[in-house]
Amino acid sequence: MKSNAILSAAAAILAASAFLPVHAGDYRSEALAMMKRDFHPRGIAGIDRLDQDAVQAICNRTSDKPPEALAKILQRDQMDAIRWPSDGKYLGNSAAGEKIAQRGKGMTWKDKAGAPGGGGCYNCHQIGPKETSFGTLGPSLYQFGKIRGYGIENQKYVWGKIWNSKATNLCSNMPRFGHSGSLTEAQIRDLTALLLDPKSPVNSQ
């Protein structure tokens, strides 16, 4: 599955370069080369983090507006790589989910390798009714289940969105938390419950 994804990603890049204009004096590659020279690894943040995967490269090159055909191919690859809950259970503990949503730490050069990271969801979303310090980079998720439904389809959608936001929206500004190994399956289960358990304060208050 993985090599399949890489293959079609490579094909996509070739296809993209065929019909996207290459600007005179390709400042983009110069920018990347300059950064490779100037940046150094620190803590868990290695220099390889500057290497773009196909999704990042295409979104970067097209200012987040990839040609539709290309977006479809790449989204399917992202979708194929999502790991669904091994026991078929999508909903964990919503109170634990709230803690993970609150916690913003993880993946910076100050964070430790393997330490349980947070989702930082409140950095970008309104979620629970009690937390008024929320960001607005993403849409409000308050009453998400109540408004969008508690059924299995929506459970799959939320799980998939958290695991890999790019599977349904190629250039989403939301990180790919499962895909990048930032959150574990158990954490994603708790977050899905935060949004979709009818008893979660997100839906009951």
Place this chain on the structure above:
Amino acid sequence: MSRPARSIMALTALALAAGVHGQQPPAAKDRVTADFEKFRAVLEEDNPAELFEAKGEELWKAKRGPKKASLAETCDLGMGVGVVKGAYVRTPRYYPDVDRVMDIERRIVHCMVTYQGFSEKELAKKPFSSLDRTPDPVSLVTYVAGGSRGMKIAVPQKHPKEREAYAIGAEIFAVRAGPWDFSCTTCHGEDGKRIRTQNLPNLATHDGSLKAYQGWPGYRMTGGVMHTLQWRMNDCFRQQRFPEPGYVSDSITALLAYLGATANGHVYKGPGIKR
């Protein structure tokens, strides 16, 4: 009471006020911002940045370093040797003596190394302020920035290398990478967005980009230390989950050229205060 002591009291009061508002409905958030603005007004009359300007002026004029030279007698920030007035709002710029574009902190470090004999490696080891230490370049940048108070931002875009720095900076701004797929654009590409309660300027616009100038170098209320844009860029790359950019490196100069030139024409009010 001494100036810093009074400032610190005001800061503590603000921190307390912010804590209390944390539990209120969303509308109350604007209270926090309003409180911040109020305290900023108080602080601006009694600007803690002035302390660092004064320290920077001493450092600028003193004979220092292994070569016992003064920057005032050797360093050309682009306006002639020793001239501070107007230099800040005209950087990053091309310097013929080194055939490259430099931002202000980089130029100051260059002068400290070339004329005073300081070691760039040493200066780069701990370049950012902490509670018990303000690196000399930070005070120097604050002093030099004070020399542009009330002047129009005019980052030059005449020399081909200045235009190249701008173009590369614009691209660095858009580079999406790392485990969380962030670029500067993720957080600074739209109007009116926030992370938690922190407002995120849209830096790709003429007005938004002013935020990359106004109030910098800034006395940061969080932590109570003086920071330059070198620190701001470093901390944003950390939040971006990237590896660490080199201190006074080409990449930072390019970003600052892009942000600065985008803000050209706005009036710079001098070193200030940041949340």
